[in-house]
Amino acid sequence: MAVYQKMLVAIDLTEEAPVVLDKAAEISKAHGAQITLVHVVEPVGYAYGGDIPMDLTExxxxxxxxxxxxxxxxGEKYGIPADNQVVLVGRPESEIHRLAKEYGTDLIVVGSHGRKGLQLLxxxxxxxxxxxxxCDVLAVRIEN
Structure with missing residues (x-):
């Protein structure tokens, strides 16, 4: 069994985040792993195709x-220090990959909805x- 020392836990800040965090905390405790908590905010312009004639900075x-x-x-609830809490702006997949490489992550933990089909899986x-x-990726199943 792999021993994990550095975990990157990516959450979407919905009510489902504790399901992912509970599983990550369980693994962290078993392995003595350090958790870095990350959330990626997608740029507002993505939702509108980038063709908005107004400033969306605010x-x-x-x-x-x-x-x-x-x-x-x-972070406070799960005992994750402020230094290990990261908010990024960009495409979630790309930013999570970049951060995992930068931090030398052993395991990425993300939530997964149990839908049907390949991408929906x-x-x-x-x-x-x-x-x-x-590195390894754990998709924690979120019940619908």
Whole structure:
């Protein structure tokens, strides 16, 4: 069995995040692994195809601030220090891969919805993280 020392736990800040965090905490405790908690905020322009004739900086800043506050709450609840809480802006799969390489991560933990079909099996973000990851990936099943 692999021994994990550095875990990257990617959460989406929904009510389902504790399911992922509970599993990650269990693995961390068993292995003595350090957890880095990450949330990736997608750029607001992505939702609109990037062709918006207005400045979305303030909205993006508000989303970033809200994400940092929520991540801090989860960090406090699960004993994850502020230095190990990361909020990034970008495409979730790409940013999670980049951070995993940068931190020398042994295991990435993400949530997965149990839907049908190949991409639906994991969900688009979990599927994207799985493909191209440089380490093990655990997709924690989220019950619908």
């Amino acid at each position: 909205l993006q800043d508000q989303l970033d601030k809200a994400a940092r506050e929520q991540l801090q709450k989860y 994991l969900g688009s973000t979990a599927n994207g993280v799985l493909h191209g990851a440089v």
